[in-house]
Amino acid sequence: xxxxxxxxxxxxxxxxxxxxxxxxxxxxxxxxxxxxxxxxxxxxxxxxxxxxxxxxxxxxxxxxxxxxxxxxxxxxxxxxxxxxxxxxxxxxxxxxxxxxxxxxxxxxxxxxxxxxxxxxxxxxxxxxxxxxxxxxxxxxxxxxxxxxxxxxxxxxxxxxxxxxxxxxxxxxxxxxxxxxxxxxxxxxxxxxxxxxxxxxxxxxxxxxxxxxxxxxxxxxxxxxxxxxxxxxxxxxxxxxxxxxxxxxxxxxxxxxxxxxxxxxxxxxxxxxxxxxxxxxxxxxxxxxxxxxxxxxxxxxxxxxxxxxxxxxxxxx
Amino acid sequence: xxxxxxxxxxxxxxxxxxxxxxxxxxxxxxxxxxxxxxxxxxxxxxxxxxxxxxxxxxxxxxxxxxxxxxxxxxxxxxxxxxxxxxxxxxxxxxxxxxxxxxxxxxxxxxxxxxxxxxxxxxxxxxxxxxxxxxxxxxxxxxxxxxxxxxxxxxxxxxxxxxxxxxxxxxxxxxxxxxxxxxxxxxxxxxxxxxxxxxxxxxxxxxxxxxxxxxxxxxxxxxxxxxxxxxxxxxxxxxxxxxxxxxxxxxxxxxxxxxxxxxxxxxxxxxxxxxxxxxxxxxxxxxxxxxxxxxxxxxxxxxxxxxxxxxxxxxxxxxxxxxxxxxxxxxxxxxxxxxxxxxxxxxxxxxxxxxxxxxxxxxxxxxxxxxxxxxxxxxxxxxxxx
Numbered sequence: 001x002x003x004x005x006x007x008x009x010x011x012x013x014x015x016x017x018x019x020x021x022x023x024x025x026x027x028x029x030x031x032x033x034x035x036x037x038x039x040x041x042x043x044x045x046x047x048x049x050x051x052x053x054x055x056x057x058x059x060x061x062x063x064x065x066x067x068x069x070x071x072x073x074x075x076x077x078x079x080x081x082x083x084x085x086x087x088x089x090x091x092x093x094x095x096x097x098x099x100x101x102x103x104x105x106x107x108x109x110x111x112x113x114x115x116x117x118x119x120x121x122x123x124x125x126x127x128x129x130x131x132x133x134x135x136x137x138x139x140x141x142x143x144x145x146x147x148x149x150x151x152x153x154x155x156x157x158x159x160x161x162x163x164x165x166x167x168x169x170x171x172x173x174x175x176x177x178x179x180x181x182x183x184x185x186x187x188x189x190x191x192x193x194x195x196x197x198x199x200x201x202x203x204x205x206x207x208x209x210x211x212x213x214x215x216x217x218x219x220x221x222x223x224x225x226x227x228x229x230x231x232x233x234x235x236x237x238x239x240x241x242x243x244x245x246x247x248x249x250x251x252x253x254x255x256x257x258x259x260x261x262x263x264x265x266x267x268x269x270x271x272x273x274x275x276x277x278x279x280x281x282x283x284x285x286x287x288x289x290x291x292x293x294x295x296x297x298x299x300x301x302x303x304x305x306x307x308x309x310x311x312x313x314x315x316x
Numbered sequence: 317x318x319x320x321x322x323x324x325x326x327x328x329x330x331x332x333x334x335x336x337x338x339x340x341x342x343x344x345x346x347x348x349x350x351x352x353x354x355x356x357x358x359x360x361x362x363x364x365x366x367x368x369x370x371x372x373x374x375x376x377x378x379x380x381x382x383x384x385x386x387x388x389x390x391x392x393x394x395x396x397x398x399x400x401x402x403x404x405x406x407x408x409x410x411x412x413x414x415x416x417x418x419x420x421x422x423x424x425x426x427x428x429x430x431x432x433x434x435x436x437x438x439x440x441x442x443x444x445x446x447x448x449x450x451x452x453x454x455x456x457x458x459x460x461x462x463x464x465x466x467x468x469x470x471x472x473x474x475x476x477x478x479x480x481x482x483x484x485x486x487x488x489x490x491x492x493x494x495x496x497x498x499x500x501x502x503x504x505x506x507x508x509x510x511x512x513x514x515x516x517x518x519x520x521x522x523x524x525x526x527x528x529x530x531x532x533x534x535x536x537x538x539x540x541x542x543x544x545x546x547x548x549x550x551x552x553x554x555x556x557x558x559x560x561x562x563x564x565x566x567x568x569x570x571x572x573x574x575x576x577x578x579x580x581x582x583x584x585x586x587x588x589x590x591x592x593x594x595x596x597x598x599x600x601x602x603x604x605x606x607x608x609x610x611x612x613x614x615x616x617x618x619x620x621x622x623x624x625x626x627x628x629x630x631x632x633x634x635x636x637x638x639x640x641x642x643x644x645x646x647x648x649x650x651x652x653x654x655x656x657x658x659x660x661x662x663x664x665x666x667x668x669x670x671x672x673x674x675x676x677x678x679x680x681x682x683x684x685x686x687x688x689x690x691x692x693x694x695x696x697x698x699x700x701x
Contacts, residue, residue: 211398215390216415222419
């Protein structure tokens with residue numbers, strides 16, 4: 001690690017010392033710009049421009065015209081409209097709860113699976129490969145799959161619930177069961193990812209620390225809470241950050257599985273934004289939904305990152 | 317504080333590897349016992365069996381007279397210092413040292429007092445709030461020691477605790493660990509591959525090879541009268557000069573290559589067993605300091621060697637020389653590079669700093685024949701009584 005970083009530091013510094021420093025440096029700089037400009041242009045066009053345009057849109061009284069969208073000047077009304085809307089309140093609440101529940105459950109199950117996998121002496125590779133099947137599956141396919149499982153007349157879940165005497169609950173037709181069904185589909189798909197991440201953290205923990213803890217008189221539960229969890233904190237924080245970012249942007253799973261319904265029960269912020277823009281063609285308010293969501297995600301990301309850094313810093 | 321006793325203890329791993337063979341060893345209460353041997357000799361396995369980190373295949377292990385084969389490390393009341401220290405990186409120095417006491421639910425004020433006391437002994441008082449990552453190697457080593465001594469356990473186990481320190485610090489910590497052990501008086505088993513550590517620290521030293529115990533004795537006795545060729549070659553630095561030789565008729569001389577070395581009556585009287593070797597082969601051992609480069613006028617047994625290399629240590633010269641006798645190499649006692657040099661019949665002498673020798677010289681060494689060691693070439697055992 002150290003050698004690599006010092007190498008990369010030394011190259012640009014050392015090169016100008018030979019021959020004519022200024023000429024060399026300028027030539028190197030030109031070359032550098034030459035290499036990076038094409039990709040900067042592409043990034044600018046496909047990433048930065050849409051972001052900036054979306055922010056501009058969110059502050060505009062935009063209307064749809066025959067030639068596209070007219071911005072029609074600056075206004076703050078999109079935000080006041082969105083922030084006071086009960087639909088937005090619900091979508092925000094739903095997205096937050098959905099994120100908290102799925103991330104927490106995935107973290108607990110993922111850690112448990114990782115602990116089991118770590119102790120596995122034979123067949124660990126096979127188990128990991130099997131586990132990764134849900135994770136590697138495209139979300140839309142996953143959603144379709146669970147759609148069949150939850151289907152009211154021939155779905156497996158429906159049959160099982162009927163067999164245990166709960167009748168035909170029409171899972172995706174009622175708010176709470178639909179939300180839970182959505183969460184289960186997400187947890188099924190993403191827990192393996194968390195498990196693999198945590199497993200990677202676990203196998204990096206030094207074995208002699210556990211022997212030291214054993215000699216010190218620690219065992220089982222106490223070792224897990226006092227040694228494993230604190231040492232895994234950076235890994236867990238990383239997993240949480242990844243998952244929070246993903247879960248907060250929840251779109252494709254409910255879009256395919258429930259289309260935000262029944263009613264608006266599974267309408268996440270992303271689905272709400274999509275509906276406002278592309279169904280109502282209300283570009284200004286839709287952009288405001290997207291921008292506030294992005295800001296909230298950024299905030300969540302910074303918080304996770306901060307926790308993560310503090311933990312790593314404390315260890316050094 | 318307790319004695320430790322191993323009674324025909326064996327360790328056979330699942331893959332059939334027999335790591336420790338019939339090891340019987342008694343460590344007295346308060347004794348500092350060093351287990352030494354080349355890597356793979358089973359010394360660490362033996363230590364880990366005492367710790368309870370490794371199952372005992374057969375035999376009985378007693379601590380304080382009580383059989384502890386099936387007890388957990390916690391129940392055995394041992395403390396261990398690991399090679400890589402194994403400090404808890406997320407805990408401060410104070411928390412590291414106090415962890416075992418905290419698990420035992422010691423009241424906070426008592427725990428703090430004990431941690432402070434241990435930190436005081438180890439000079440860690442100013443570092444109690446630091447994390448291991450902020451400490452130097454020597455300080456980490458001390459924290460590992462602190463974690464062990466704060467418990468006041470029955471037995472200390474140390475697994476090459478100084479091997480990660482640089483040479484200078486190692487010498488310093490060597491003395492310090494020995495001092496602390498004496499201060500606390502807890503029975504200690506200390507594993508090392510470094511025979512200098514073994515010699516300087518141990519009350520007694522156990523030499524192991526291939527899972528088998530070779531000799532248990534005080535450092536001085538190991539050095540002066542090794543039981544076999546392996547111990548003779550392993551203990552001492554630079555290593556002892558071991559050569560194949562033939563005992564002359566009537567055991568009055570020794571033929572070392574093409575040279576005849578006179579064998580005074582007194583030597584044979586001290587080792588009557590030597591008479592039986594008259595006319596037969598024997599392995600002779602000469603410590604480097606028992607060869608003196610002297611003026612040709614002095615009398616007594618001598619050998620002549622051609623000087624290959626002279627290393628000056630300031631206080632003395634280490635003279636590498638060659639004689640035409642066959643050098644005996646105890647497998648595992650010397651490393652491979654050294655073994656290659658020895659194949660050519662190279663020997664080493666430690667002579668006074670001002671002695672005028674240079675490579676290419678033919679030098680006459682007078683031999684302290686009374687200190688010469690003799691071994692049977694077949695069994696490798698010392699020839700004494």
